[in-house]
Protein backbone atom coordinates (compact mmCIF):
# COMPACT_ATOMS: atom_id res chain seq x y z
CA UNK A 1 0.00 0.00 0.00
CA UNK A 2 1.30 3.47 -0.96
CA UNK A 3 0.50 6.69 0.83
CA UNK A 4 1.11 10.27 -0.30
CA UNK A 5 0.19 13.40 1.62
CA UNK A 6 -0.12 17.04 0.64
CA UNK A 7 -1.16 20.50 1.80
CA UNK A 8 -4.11 19.90 -0.54
CA UNK A 9 -5.71 16.83 -2.09
CA UNK A 10 -7.87 17.95 -5.04
CA UNK A 11 -10.72 15.42 -5.21
CA UNK A 12 -12.17 17.16 -8.26
CA UNK A 13 -11.99 20.78 -9.50
CA UNK A 14 -14.66 21.87 -7.03
CA UNK A 15 -13.75 19.86 -3.92
CA UNK A 16 -10.40 19.75 -2.15
CA UNK A 17 -9.15 18.77 1.28
CA UNK A 18 -6.46 20.58 3.28
CA UNK A 19 -3.65 18.56 4.88
CA UNK A 20 -4.80 15.26 3.50
CA UNK A 21 -3.43 11.92 2.30
CA UNK A 22 -4.27 9.35 -0.38
CA UNK A 23 -3.72 5.65 0.29
CA UNK A 24 -3.65 3.44 -2.78
CA UNK A 25 -2.53 0.29 -4.54
CA UNK A 26 -3.45 0.24 -8.24
CA UNK A 27 -6.70 1.86 -7.09
CA UNK A 28 -7.39 4.49 -4.47
CA UNK A 29 -8.23 2.88 -1.15
CA UNK A 30 -8.79 5.89 1.05
CA UNK A 31 -8.51 9.68 1.26
CA UNK A 32 -8.34 11.25 4.70
CA UNK A 33 -7.37 14.50 6.40
CA UNK A 34 -4.51 14.86 8.86
CA UNK A 35 -4.88 16.61 12.15
CA UNK A 36 -2.24 19.24 12.87
CA UNK A 37 -0.21 21.55 10.62
CA UNK A 38 1.04 21.46 7.03
CA UNK A 39 2.93 18.51 5.61
CA UNK A 40 5.64 20.31 3.62
CA UNK A 41 8.33 22.78 4.55
CA UNK A 42 8.55 25.88 2.38
CA UNK A 43 6.24 25.75 -0.66
CA UNK A 44 3.04 23.82 -1.23
CA UNK A 45 2.51 20.16 -2.05
CA UNK A 46 -0.68 19.51 -4.00
CA UNK A 47 -2.10 16.15 -5.14
CA UNK A 48 -4.42 15.99 -8.15
CA UNK A 49 -5.74 13.48 -10.65
CA UNK A 50 -3.58 13.16 -13.78
CA UNK A 51 -4.67 15.10 -16.86
CA UNK A 52 -5.23 13.89 -20.44
CA UNK A 53 -4.49 15.32 -23.86
CA UNK A 54 -7.27 13.89 -26.04
CA UNK A 55 -5.92 14.89 -29.46
CA UNK A 56 -2.17 14.89 -30.06
CA UNK A 57 0.36 14.20 -32.80
CA UNK A 58 3.50 13.28 -30.85
CA UNK A 59 5.45 12.60 -34.05
CA UNK A 60 5.10 16.26 -35.07
CA UNK A 61 7.02 17.45 -32.01
CA UNK A 62 10.17 18.48 -33.94
CA UNK A 63 8.09 20.74 -36.24
CA UNK A 64 5.82 22.07 -33.45
CA UNK A 65 6.97 25.68 -33.75
CA UNK A 66 5.99 25.84 -37.44
CA UNK A 67 2.34 26.27 -36.44
CA UNK A 68 3.43 29.74 -35.32
CA UNK A 69 4.80 30.67 -38.77
CA UNK A 70 1.72 32.66 -39.76
CA UNK A 71 0.34 29.97 -42.08
CA UNK A 72 -3.27 28.88 -42.38
CA UNK A 73 -4.08 25.20 -41.84
CA UNK A 74 -3.88 24.07 -45.48
CA UNK A 75 -0.63 25.93 -46.19
CA UNK A 76 0.88 24.53 -43.01
CA UNK A 77 -0.23 20.94 -43.75
CA UNK A 78 1.03 20.95 -47.33
CA UNK A 79 4.10 23.15 -46.80
CA UNK A 80 5.34 21.91 -43.45
CA UNK A 81 3.59 18.91 -41.91
CA UNK A 82 3.50 16.51 -44.87
CA UNK A 83 7.17 16.99 -45.75
CA UNK A 84 8.09 16.01 -42.22
CA UNK A 85 5.53 13.20 -42.10
CA UNK A 86 6.81 11.62 -45.32
CA UNK A 87 10.30 11.65 -43.76
CA UNK A 88 8.90 10.12 -40.56
CA UNK A 89 7.13 7.36 -42.47
CA UNK A 90 10.38 6.56 -44.25
CA UNK A 91 12.29 6.56 -40.96
CA UNK A 92 9.97 4.96 -38.37
CA UNK A 93 12.53 5.32 -35.57
CA UNK A 94 11.88 9.07 -35.73
CA UNK A 95 8.34 8.44 -34.42
CA UNK A 96 9.79 6.63 -31.44
CA UNK A 97 12.40 9.32 -30.70
CA UNK A 98 10.06 12.29 -31.26
CA UNK A 99 7.27 10.82 -29.19
CA UNK A 100 9.67 10.08 -26.33
CA UNK A 101 10.69 13.72 -26.06
CA UNK A 102 7.12 14.98 -26.59
CA UNK A 103 5.49 12.58 -24.15
CA UNK A 104 8.13 13.36 -21.53
CA UNK A 105 7.28 17.06 -21.78
CA UNK A 106 3.60 16.14 -21.37
CA UNK A 107 4.32 13.91 -18.39
CA UNK A 108 6.27 16.76 -16.76
CA UNK A 109 3.09 18.86 -17.07
CA UNK A 110 0.93 16.29 -15.26
CA UNK A 111 -0.39 14.27 -18.22
CA UNK A 112 -1.13 10.58 -17.56
CA UNK A 113 -3.23 9.76 -20.65
CA UNK A 114 -2.51 10.67 -24.29
CA UNK A 115 -4.78 10.13 -27.31
CA UNK A 116 -2.40 10.17 -30.25
CA UNK A 117 -3.24 10.04 -33.95
CA UNK A 118 -0.36 9.72 -36.39
CA UNK A 119 1.80 7.12 -38.16
CA UNK A 120 4.12 4.33 -36.91
CA UNK A 121 1.85 4.15 -33.87
CA UNK A 122 3.30 0.82 -32.75
CA UNK A 123 6.48 2.76 -32.00
CA UNK A 124 4.48 5.50 -30.28
CA UNK A 125 2.96 2.78 -28.13
CA UNK A 126 6.44 1.51 -27.31
CA UNK A 127 7.29 5.02 -26.12
CA UNK A 128 4.20 5.43 -23.99
CA UNK A 129 4.50 2.02 -22.41
CA UNK A 130 8.20 2.63 -21.63
CA UNK A 131 7.35 5.93 -19.95
CA UNK A 132 4.26 4.43 -18.29
CA UNK A 133 1.57 6.79 -19.63
CA UNK A 134 -1.84 5.48 -20.77
CA UNK A 135 -2.59 5.57 -24.49
CA UNK A 136 -5.46 5.85 -26.97
CA UNK A 137 -3.99 5.35 -30.44
CA UNK A 138 -5.08 5.61 -34.05
CA UNK A 139 -3.52 6.01 -37.49
CA UNK A 140 -4.40 9.13 -39.51
CA UNK A 141 -6.10 7.34 -42.42
CA UNK A 142 -6.12 9.40 -45.62
CA UNK A 143 -6.43 8.72 -49.32
CA UNK A 144 -3.07 9.93 -50.58
CA UNK A 145 -1.33 12.67 -48.62
CA UNK A 146 1.52 10.92 -46.83
CA UNK A 147 0.24 7.47 -47.87
CA UNK A 148 0.33 5.93 -51.32
CA UNK A 149 -3.30 4.90 -50.97
CA UNK A 150 -6.28 4.73 -48.65
CA UNK A 151 -5.90 0.95 -48.44
CA UNK A 152 -2.31 1.26 -47.25
CA UNK A 153 -3.38 3.67 -44.46
CA UNK A 154 -6.28 1.50 -43.33
CA UNK A 155 -4.02 -1.54 -43.30
CA UNK A 156 -1.54 0.28 -41.03
CA UNK A 157 -4.34 1.07 -38.56
CA UNK A 158 -5.59 -2.54 -38.59
CA UNK A 159 -2.02 -3.80 -38.00
CA UNK A 160 -1.82 -1.49 -34.98
CA UNK A 161 -5.04 -2.97 -33.62
CA UNK A 162 -3.59 -6.49 -33.87
CA UNK A 163 -0.21 -5.55 -32.42
CA UNK A 164 -1.23 -3.47 -29.43
CA UNK A 165 -3.20 -4.80 -26.50
CA UNK A 166 -3.26 -4.11 -22.78
CA UNK A 167 -5.16 -2.59 -19.90
CA UNK A 168 -3.59 0.84 -20.37
CA UNK A 169 -4.08 1.21 -24.12
CA UNK A 170 -6.98 1.45 -26.57
CA UNK A 171 -6.84 1.49 -30.34
CA UNK A 172 -9.31 3.37 -32.56
CA UNK A 173 -9.61 3.79 -36.30
CA UNK A 174 -8.56 7.29 -37.42
CA UNK A 175 -10.37 8.61 -40.51
CA UNK A 176 -8.23 11.73 -40.69
CA UNK A 177 -10.67 14.33 -41.98
CA UNK A 178 -13.54 14.53 -44.53
CA UNK A 179 -11.39 16.42 -47.06
CA UNK A 180 -8.78 13.63 -47.22
CA UNK A 181 -11.25 10.77 -47.75
CA UNK A 182 -14.32 10.24 -49.86
CA UNK A 183 -17.58 9.92 -47.89
CA UNK A 184 -17.66 6.25 -48.97
CA UNK A 185 -14.20 5.62 -47.53
CA UNK A 186 -15.11 7.47 -44.33
CA UNK A 187 -18.28 5.40 -44.02
CA UNK A 188 -16.35 2.17 -44.60
CA UNK A 189 -14.00 3.03 -41.73
CA UNK A 190 -16.85 3.90 -39.35
CA UNK A 191 -18.70 0.69 -40.27
CA UNK A 192 -15.55 -1.35 -39.72
CA UNK A 193 -14.93 0.29 -36.32
CA UNK A 194 -18.44 -0.68 -35.24
CA UNK A 195 -17.92 -4.26 -36.41
CA UNK A 196 -14.65 -4.39 -34.47
CA UNK A 197 -16.32 -2.77 -31.45
CA UNK A 198 -13.76 0.03 -31.27
CA UNK A 199 -13.99 3.81 -31.57
CA UNK A 200 -13.15 6.50 -34.09
CA UNK A 201 -10.75 9.46 -33.84
CA UNK A 202 -11.25 12.15 -36.47
CA UNK A 203 -10.77 15.84 -37.29
CA UNK A 204 -14.16 17.39 -38.02
CA UNK A 205 -15.09 20.94 -39.07
CA UNK A 206 -11.65 22.26 -38.17
CA UNK A 207 -11.81 25.05 -40.75
CA UNK A 208 -14.64 26.65 -42.70
CA UNK A 209 -13.21 25.09 -45.88
CA UNK A 210 -14.25 21.66 -44.58
CA UNK A 211 -17.91 22.70 -44.71
CA UNK A 212 -17.51 24.44 -48.09
CA UNK A 213 -15.78 21.35 -49.51
CA UNK A 214 -18.69 19.05 -48.59
CA UNK A 215 -21.09 21.53 -50.18
CA UNK A 216 -19.18 22.13 -53.41
CA UNK A 217 -17.82 18.62 -53.96
CA UNK A 218 -20.72 16.45 -52.76
CA UNK A 219 -23.63 18.91 -52.34
CA UNK A 220 -24.11 17.87 -48.71
CA UNK A 221 -24.09 19.74 -45.41
CA UNK A 222 -22.04 18.71 -42.38
CA UNK A 223 -25.19 17.27 -40.86
CA UNK A 224 -25.84 15.17 -43.96
CA UNK A 225 -22.21 14.02 -43.98
CA UNK A 226 -22.39 12.92 -40.36
CA UNK A 227 -25.52 10.84 -41.06
CA UNK A 228 -24.15 9.50 -44.33
CA UNK A 229 -20.97 8.11 -42.75
CA UNK A 230 -22.73 6.81 -39.60
CA UNK A 231 -20.93 8.94 -37.01
CA UNK A 232 -24.09 9.59 -35.08
CA UNK A 233 -23.99 6.48 -32.92
CA UNK A 234 -20.25 5.82 -32.88
CA UNK A 235 -17.84 6.11 -29.95
CA UNK A 236 -15.73 9.01 -31.23
CA UNK A 237 -13.08 11.57 -30.43
CA UNK A 238 -14.00 14.56 -32.59
CA UNK A 239 -11.06 16.95 -32.81
CA UNK A 240 -11.67 20.71 -33.20
CA UNK A 241 -15.38 20.99 -34.17
CA UNK A 242 -14.76 24.71 -34.71
CA UNK A 243 -17.53 24.99 -37.34
CA UNK A 244 -19.84 22.27 -36.04
CA UNK A 245 -22.70 24.11 -34.36
CA UNK A 246 -25.08 22.63 -36.92
CA UNK A 247 -24.39 19.19 -35.48
CA UNK A 248 -24.51 20.16 -31.81
CA UNK A 249 -27.11 17.42 -31.25
CA UNK A 250 -24.60 14.85 -32.54
CA UNK A 251 -21.80 16.30 -30.41
CA UNK A 252 -23.93 16.17 -27.26
CA UNK A 253 -24.68 12.46 -27.62
CA UNK A 254 -23.13 10.39 -24.88
CA UNK A 255 -20.47 8.59 -26.88
CA UNK A 256 -18.78 11.65 -28.46
CA UNK A 257 -15.86 13.51 -26.91
CA UNK A 258 -14.88 16.79 -28.52
CA UNK A 259 -11.18 17.62 -28.27
CA UNK A 260 -10.58 21.36 -28.21
CA UNK A 261 -7.10 22.71 -29.06
CA UNK A 262 -7.23 26.49 -28.52
CA UNK A 263 -3.59 27.21 -29.42
CA UNK A 264 -3.64 25.24 -32.67
CA UNK A 265 -6.98 26.83 -33.66
CA UNK A 266 -5.68 30.34 -33.06
CA UNK A 267 -2.23 29.92 -34.60
CA UNK A 268 -3.52 28.26 -37.78
CA UNK A 269 -6.40 30.72 -38.13
CA UNK A 270 -9.10 28.01 -37.92
CA UNK A 271 -11.54 30.15 -35.93
CA UNK A 272 -12.87 29.75 -32.39
CA UNK A 273 -14.96 26.75 -31.44
CA UNK A 274 -18.11 27.73 -29.52
CA UNK A 275 -16.92 25.63 -26.62
CA UNK A 276 -18.92 27.09 -23.78
CA UNK A 277 -22.08 26.86 -25.87
CA UNK A 278 -21.20 23.21 -26.46
CA UNK A 279 -20.73 22.72 -22.72
CA UNK A 280 -24.10 24.29 -21.97
CA UNK A 281 -25.68 21.83 -24.43
CA UNK A 282 -24.09 18.89 -22.63
CA UNK A 283 -21.26 18.26 -25.10
CA UNK A 284 -18.35 16.42 -23.47
CA UNK A 285 -15.52 18.82 -24.34
CA UNK A 286 -11.92 17.98 -23.42
CA UNK A 287 -8.56 19.55 -24.27
CA UNK A 288 -5.83 18.35 -26.63
CA UNK A 289 -2.43 19.77 -27.51
CA UNK A 290 -2.82 18.78 -31.20
CA UNK A 291 0.35 20.50 -32.47
CA UNK A 292 1.49 23.57 -30.55
CA UNK A 293 4.78 25.33 -29.79
CA UNK A 294 4.96 23.51 -26.44
CA UNK A 295 3.48 20.17 -25.44
CA UNK A 296 3.03 21.34 -21.83
CA UNK A 297 -0.71 20.80 -21.22
CA UNK A 298 -0.75 23.63 -18.66
CA UNK A 299 -0.18 25.99 -21.61
CA UNK A 300 -3.33 24.66 -23.29
CA UNK A 301 -5.32 25.24 -20.11
CA UNK A 302 -3.90 28.76 -19.73
CA UNK A 303 -4.89 29.59 -23.30
CA UNK A 304 -8.36 28.15 -22.81
CA UNK A 305 -8.88 30.27 -19.71
CA UNK A 306 -7.42 33.39 -21.32
CA UNK A 307 -9.72 33.32 -24.35
CA UNK A 308 -13.04 35.03 -24.33
CA UNK A 309 -15.18 32.99 -26.66
CA UNK A 310 -17.37 35.53 -28.48
CA UNK A 311 -20.73 35.94 -26.80
CA UNK A 312 -20.04 33.14 -24.36
CA UNK A 313 -18.39 34.83 -21.40
CA UNK A 314 -15.06 34.02 -19.81
CA UNK A 315 -14.03 30.53 -18.83
CA UNK A 316 -12.09 29.74 -15.66
CA UNK A 317 -9.30 27.58 -14.28
CA UNK A 318 -11.55 25.05 -12.57
CA UNK A 319 -13.53 24.50 -15.77
CA UNK A 320 -10.30 24.03 -17.75
CA UNK A 321 -9.12 21.42 -15.25
CA UNK A 322 -12.50 19.64 -15.43
CA UNK A 323 -12.15 19.42 -19.23
CA UNK A 324 -8.70 17.87 -18.97
CA UNK A 325 -9.51 15.38 -16.19
CA UNK A 326 -13.16 14.41 -15.71
CA UNK A 327 -14.37 15.04 -19.28
CA UNK A 328 -11.28 13.52 -20.87
CA UNK A 329 -11.04 10.40 -18.70
CA UNK A 330 -14.77 9.66 -18.85
CA UNK A 331 -14.97 10.35 -22.56
CA UNK A 332 -12.10 8.02 -23.41
CA UNK A 333 -13.33 5.37 -20.97
CA UNK A 334 -10.35 5.34 -18.59
CA UNK A 335 -12.18 6.21 -15.35
CA UNK A 336 -14.01 9.08 -13.64
CA UNK A 337 -11.09 11.54 -13.68
CA UNK A 338 -11.66 12.24 -9.97
CA UNK A 339 -9.93 11.05 -6.82
CA UNK A 340 -12.29 8.76 -4.95
CA UNK A 341 -12.03 5.34 -3.29
CA UNK A 342 -12.16 2.56 -5.89
CA UNK A 343 -10.91 4.77 -8.73
CA UNK A 344 -7.75 3.88 -10.63
CA UNK A 345 -4.80 5.65 -8.98
CA UNK A 346 -3.58 8.09 -11.68
CA UNK A 347 -2.07 10.69 -9.37
CA UNK A 348 0.16 13.73 -9.74
CA UNK A 349 2.06 15.33 -6.87
CA UNK A 350 2.91 18.97 -7.55
CA UNK A 351 5.21 21.28 -5.64
CA UNK A 352 4.59 25.00 -5.82
CA UNK A 353 7.16 27.54 -4.78
CA UNK A 354 6.06 31.18 -4.37
CA UNK A 355 2.45 30.27 -3.58
CA UNK A 356 -0.45 32.49 -4.65
CA UNK A 357 -3.41 33.62 -2.56
CA UNK A 358 -5.83 31.40 -4.47
CA UNK A 359 -7.26 27.88 -4.67
CA UNK A 360 -4.97 24.83 -5.16
CA UNK A 361 -5.73 24.37 -8.87
CA UNK A 362 -4.87 27.99 -9.58
CA UNK A 363 -1.55 27.29 -7.84
CA UNK A 364 -0.97 24.31 -10.16
CA UNK A 365 -1.94 26.06 -13.40
CA UNK A 366 -0.77 29.64 -12.80
CA UNK A 367 1.78 29.27 -10.01
CA UNK A 368 5.39 28.14 -10.19
CA UNK A 369 4.37 24.49 -10.19
CA UNK A 370 6.58 21.49 -10.80
CA UNK A 371 5.58 17.86 -11.07
CA UNK A 372 7.41 15.90 -8.35
CA UNK A 373 5.79 12.46 -8.59
CA UNK A 374 3.39 10.71 -10.94
CA UNK A 375 1.60 7.40 -10.39
CA UNK A 376 -0.29 5.60 -13.17
CA UNK A 377 -2.56 2.79 -11.96
CA UNK A 378 -0.60 3.10 -8.72
CA UNK A 379 2.78 2.59 -10.38
CA UNK A 380 5.42 5.27 -9.79
CA UNK A 381 6.50 6.58 -13.22
CA UNK A 382 8.05 9.91 -12.20
CA UNK A 383 10.03 10.56 -9.04
CA UNK A 384 11.75 13.73 -7.77
CA UNK A 385 10.80 15.48 -11.01
CA UNK A 386 12.36 12.84 -13.30
CA UNK A 387 10.86 9.93 -15.26
CA UNK A 388 11.58 6.59 -13.62
CA UNK A 389 11.95 4.88 -17.04
CA UNK A 390 15.42 3.61 -17.93
CA UNK A 391 15.31 5.37 -21.32
CA UNK A 392 18.44 7.49 -21.89
CA UNK A 393 16.87 10.80 -22.97
CA UNK A 394 20.25 12.34 -23.72
CA UNK A 395 20.97 9.59 -26.23
CA UNK A 396 17.44 9.91 -27.65
CA UNK A 397 17.99 13.64 -28.26
CA UNK A 398 21.36 13.02 -29.94
CA UNK A 399 19.84 10.40 -32.23
CA UNK A 400 16.89 12.68 -33.08
CA UNK A 401 19.28 15.53 -33.91
CA UNK A 402 21.04 13.27 -36.40
CA UNK A 403 17.70 12.65 -38.13
CA UNK A 404 16.86 16.38 -38.07
CA UNK A 405 20.12 17.16 -39.86
CA UNK A 406 19.33 14.47 -42.43
CA UNK A 407 15.83 15.92 -42.91
CA UNK A 408 17.19 19.44 -43.39
CA UNK A 409 19.70 18.21 -45.98
CA UNK A 410 16.92 16.46 -47.90
CA UNK A 411 14.79 19.61 -48.23
CA UNK A 412 14.95 21.73 -51.38
Ligand SMILES: [Zn+2]
Nearest residue numbers: 203239290291
Ligand atom coordinates in the same frame (compact mmCIF):
# COMPACT_ATOMS: atom_id res chain seq x y z
ZN1 LIG B 1 -4.85 17.27 -35.31
